[in-house]
Amino acid sequence: MCMVSKSDNILLIGFMGAGKTTIARALGKAAGYRIIDLDALIVERRGRAIAEIFSSEGEEAFRDYESEALRSLEPLSHAVVATGGGIIGRQENREFLRSLGAVVYLRASWKTLSARLAASDDRPLADPAAGLEKARQLWLRRLPLYEQAEIIIDTDEKSPAEVARAILQAIGVEDV
Ligand SMILES: Nc1ncnc2c1ncn2[C@@H]1O[C@H](COP(=O)(O)OP(=O)(O)O)[C@@H](O)[C@H]1O
């Protein structure tokens, strides 16, 4: 088991719709961690929605903002961070995440992910109006990168509270 002290950080990774934003909130509240959502931080700092950044500046600009937002978190303590699904695309980000604390991959099946993505229209790389095949290909390409995480939690059959509990158990923090 990987033992992480309570003062360390938890970094949530996984594909769009896996529950990173939701679980960060549940975990933060349950365990008293500071809750940080990188997408929300980018939106706040840029003053525009993610979809607007993609459409007016392009994906590379968004990736630069994302890497910048990640780096700006340091020093960080006792926090749970919800990343965006594409953060693992850059090796520098993967290394930086590892340096911050326990990297936790929220794993979900394509069935679960696609049902969630079909019900939302605010993700430029998973637009249900255009069909989700491109998103499925992206998911397949990213899987090996997500699987580099030190902790993997299967989430399909779990409620957000159950996922939060499973994370605490996996990192060796007493349930609270
Ligand atoms: N464990 C879960 N069980 C049921 N629904 C979930 C679970 N985790 C997330 N959801 C739902 O799935 C959708 C996507 O979750 P979200 O937290 O935005 O994912 P992400 O940040 O990984 O893209 C939301 O509607 C959320 O309520």
Ligand SMILES: O=C(O)C1=C[C@@H](OP(=O)(O)O)[C@@H](O)[C@H](O)C1
């Ligand atoms: O996977 C991706 O490339 C993205 C995931 C999104 O975050 P969520 O994973 O929280 O949906 C957001 O960062 C942006 O739309 C790009």
Ligand SMILES: [Mg+2]
């Ligand atoms: Mg999110």
